[in-house]
Amino acid sequence: MNLLTVSEPKLIEPNGSPIIELSNVSVRYRVPQERIPSLKEYAIRWLKGQINYQEFWALHDIDLEIQGGEVFGIIGPNGAGKSTLLKVVSRVLRPTTGNLRVRGRISPLLELGAGFDPELTGRENVYLNGAILGYSKAEIDECFDQIVEFAGLPEFIDAPVRTYSSGMYARLGFSVATMKRPEILIVDEILGVGDAEFQTKSYERIQRFQGEGTTILLVSHSLDRVKELCARAIWLDHGKIIARGPADQVVDQYLGQVTGVERKRLREASQQPLSPASQWGDQKITLSNICLYDGNGQEQTIFQTGDTLILQMDYLAHQEISSPVFGVAIHRQDGAHVTGPNTALAHFEIPSVAGKGRITFKIPFLPVLEGLYQFSVAATNHEDTEMFDYHDRVYPFRVINRGGKIQEPYGMVTVAGEWSHQKLD
Amino acid sequence: MTYEYNSASLKPPFIREFLELWQYRDLLRLLVSNSIKTRYKRSTLGILWTLLNPLLNTLVLSIAFQAIMRFDVENYTIYLLVGLLVWTFFSQTTSHSMNTLIWGSNLLKRIYVPRTIFAVSVVGNGLINYLLSLIPLAIIMLFMRQPFTPALLFLPLAILLLAMFTLGIALFMSTLAVFFVDIVDIYGVLLSALFYLTPIIYPVSVIPDRFLPLINLNPMTTMVSLFRSLIYYGELPALSVTLTAAALAVVSLTVGWWVFTKRVDEFAYRI
Numbered sequence: 001m002n003l004l005t006v007s008e009p010k011l012i013e014p015n016g017s018p019i020i021e022l023s024n025v026s027v028r029y030r031v032p033q034e035r036i037p038s039l040k041e042y043a044i045r046w047l048k049g050q051i052n053y054q055e056f057w058a059l060h061d062i063d064l065e066i067q068g069g070e071v072f073g074i075i076g077p078n079g080a081g082k083s084t085l086l087k088v089v090s091r092v093l094r095p096t097t098g099n100l101r102v103r104g105r106i107s108p109l110l111e112l113g114a115g116f117d118p119e120l121t122g123r124e125n126v127y128l129n130g131a132i133l134g135y136s137k138a139e140i141d142e143c144f145d146q147i148v149e150f151a152g153l154p155e156f157i158d159a160p161v162r163t164y165s166s167g168m169y170a171r172l173g174f175s176v177a178t179m180k181r182p183e184i185l186i187v188d189e190i191l192g193v194g195d196a197e198f199q200t201k202s203y204e205r206i207q208r209f210q211g212e213g214t215t216i217l218l219v220s221h222s223l224d225r226v227k228e229l230c231a232r233a234i235w236l237d238h239g240k241i242i243a244r245g246p247a248d249q250v251v252d253q254y255l256g257q258v259t260g261v262e263r264k265r266l267r268e269a270s271q272q273p274l275s276p277a278s279q280w281g282d283q284k285i286t287l288s289n290i291c292l293y294d295g296n297g298q299e300q301t302i303f304q305t306g307d308t309l310i311l312q313m314d315y316l317a318h319q320e321i322s323s324p325v326f327g328v329a330i331h332r333q334d335g336a337h338v339t340g341p342n343t344a345l346a347h348f349e350i351p352s353v354a355g356k357g358r359i360t361f362k363i364p365f366l367p368v369l370e371g372l373y374q375f376s377v378a379a380t381n382h383e384d385t386e387m388f389d390y391h392d393r394v395y396p397f398r399v400i401n402r403g404g405k406i407q408e409p410y411g412m413v414t415v416a417g418e419w420s421h422q423k424l425d
Numbered sequence: 426m427t428y429e430y431n432s433a434s435l436k437p438p439f440i441r442e443f444l445e446l447w448q449y450r451d452l453l454r455l456l457v458s459n460s461i462k463t464r465y466k467r468s469t470l471g472i473l474w475t476l477l478n479p480l481l482n483t484l485v486l487s488i489a490f491q492a493i494m495r496f497d498v499e500n501y502t503i504y505l506l507v508g509l510l511v512w513t514f515f516s517q518t519t520s521h522s523m524n525t526l527i528w529g530s531n532l533l534k535r536i537y538v539p540r541t542i543f544a545v546s547v548v549g550n551g552l553i554n555y556l557l558s559l560i561p562l563a564i565i566m567l568f569m570r571q572p573f574t575p576a577l578l579f580l581p582l583a584i585l586l587l588a589m590f591t592l593g594i595a596l597f598m599s600t601l602a603v604f605f606v607d608i609v610d611i612y613g614v615l616l617s618a619l620f621y622l623t624p625i626i627y628p629v630s631v632i633p634d635r636f637l638p639l640i641n642l643n644p645m646t647t648m649v650s651l652f653r654s655l656i657y658y659g660e661l662p663a664l665s666v667t668l669t670a671a672a673l674a675v676v677s678l679t680v681g682w683w684v685f686t687k688r689v690d691e692f693a694y695r696i
């Protein structure tokens with residue numbers, strides 16, 4: 001569900017001083033090689049000079065300027081340093097070296113309801129959580145009714161928070177964190193707060209803040225979201241900024257690298273020697289060199305829905321076999337059997353084979369939607385009573401539709417249907 | 426209020442932490458009142474329990490020690506209770522603040538709040554409990570016909586010195602506790618040793634001369650005798666006692682605050 005549709009992302013020209021400014025920020029974690037939890041242990045090792053730390057730079061020389069009113073995206077794989085960066089900006093972590101400069105109040109929508117005391121009532125927790133976020137009692141007094149109203153909890157506000165459902169908990173947390181428009185809002189992932197109605201409300205509120213000039217720092221694994229919402233973005237990996245600039249370009253660069261890595265991984269996976277669990281048959285015909293190609297004849301493991309996919313397999317018939325049948329199957333990663341065509345079903349006669357040969361199977365319009373799929377290949381006799389060779393789900397390919405022509409998100413396949421409309425009156 | 430943060434031009438942590446704490450004073454107030462609320466909400470006797478608890482404790486101890494040890498102390502119950510309340514404030518506050526910071530670290534890893542706020546709120550909480558327990562003390566004093574003298578007017582000053590001293594130790598121990606888990610246990614042992622080195626249940630007169638220096642070096646001896654002069658003896662403490670107590674309070678708070686704020690930025694890196 002795509003609820004957050006902010007007006008066209010606009011690039012903001014740097015006008016004087018940025019609202020968030022990081023210069024040469026590095027964060028080093030010093031992890032003792034073994035955990036030394038006790039003073040006694042520590043004293044002994046210190047005397048022996050045996051304390052070794054493993055240094056780990058979670059962020060490395062980060063230079064970053066974010067302008068007021070920007071929606072700024074941070075992308076990167078897990079462990080890239082995204083959360084550390086947010087912690088530095090929200091002052092939870094002091095950078096080991098380098099400077100951070102922030103102008104304005106920050107409201108982190110990271111840990112909704114962090115610091116709620118389950119024994120206290122909703123009312124008491126509103127004040128506690130508000131104070132933790134740095135609001136004064138007077139400010140909370142002023143916003144109190146609006147907070148409760150927005151969270152939709154007027155009947156429950158005097159009940160202990162431990163009696164709340166997790167949805168109520170998050171709703172109250174969100175309402176407190178956004179009771180006033182902060183200059184900077186930190187959003188980690190897209191909030192899944194409460195039911196659809198509350199989500200709409202909360203997105204509208206964020207949108208309104210943005211319209212009124214709040215800077216939004218968005219960390220998300222949903223790259224489409226980042227592309228859609230953010231004007232600029234950075235791509236972090238191993239604590240360094242790999243790319244920065246307009247969000248769509250950064251996302252594309254990142255995707256390019258991710259698919260490059262995956263392409264390599266998928267190809268390697270399909271070249272693994274077969275295990276007895278994934279191959280069987282009496283080997284009167286042996287299948288080998290199974291390869292996937294795209295419409296341009298390039299070897300490929302990543303496709304888009306609607307692409308041409310060509311599967312090629314070589315066979316070696318160790319004796320003369322008449323009317324053999326060659327087939328393939330496609331399974332989705334979760335085990336769903338998508339299709340299983342073979343030459344006999346297609347009335348494609350192969351009279352008799354001996355020695356080497358090549359079978360090509362062309363899918364002119366790949367109908368499956370996004371996901372990871374696996375090809376199986378098989379050679380059987382004509383009556384399907386004898387299995388010569390079977391490779392069970394060993395040739396993977398991925399379908400990714402980002403930016404592609406078919407964007408259907410629902411179900412397993414597209415039927416490439418056509419719609420029409422006429423008025424009847 | 427403008428929110429401007431620049432890590433390049435920060436005040437020294439010693440001062441900065443103090444200013445931050447002032448900015449978050451509403452949170453401090455809430456932490457104190459909430460911990461009192463949650464405590465009393467849970468027990469059926471409620472606030473009465475704080476009053477009853479030291480009374481019953483004192484009853485047990487005074488029967489035990491008066492009957493067994495036969496200390497020659499007039500109004501022993503009052504003598505005991507005055508020292509016991511000071512001790513309870515000190516020991517509970519320091520050990521509780523270590524645990525609170527470890528608990529609070531969960532919050533500290535997620536969101537910024539001034540980190541001294543936990544120790545300071547525990548001291549505030551301890552102060553309120555101490556003040557409440559003065560009520561049963563007053564009742565016993567009335568009952569035993571102990572005179573109320575003008576010296577009691579200096580009680581707020583004594584309480585301030587005790588609170589400063591306790592906060593300093595609490596901050597120092599909390600810092601250690603963040604880095605070493607076993608400090609909490611070690612401190613428990615230390616506390617019980619310190620308890621017997623402080624003239625709380627016994628009068629100084631029963632101590633053999635060779636142990637006297639040990640007793641007198643103990644800062645808690647000074648703190649207890651400060652309170653005992655005002656309440657039990659009904660007179661102003663000797664100048665030396667007052668000055669020692671004031672020096673202890675200032676040194677403890679300065680050192681504790683300094684150590685804590687110097688290390689404070691490492692807390693979030695530690696679990």
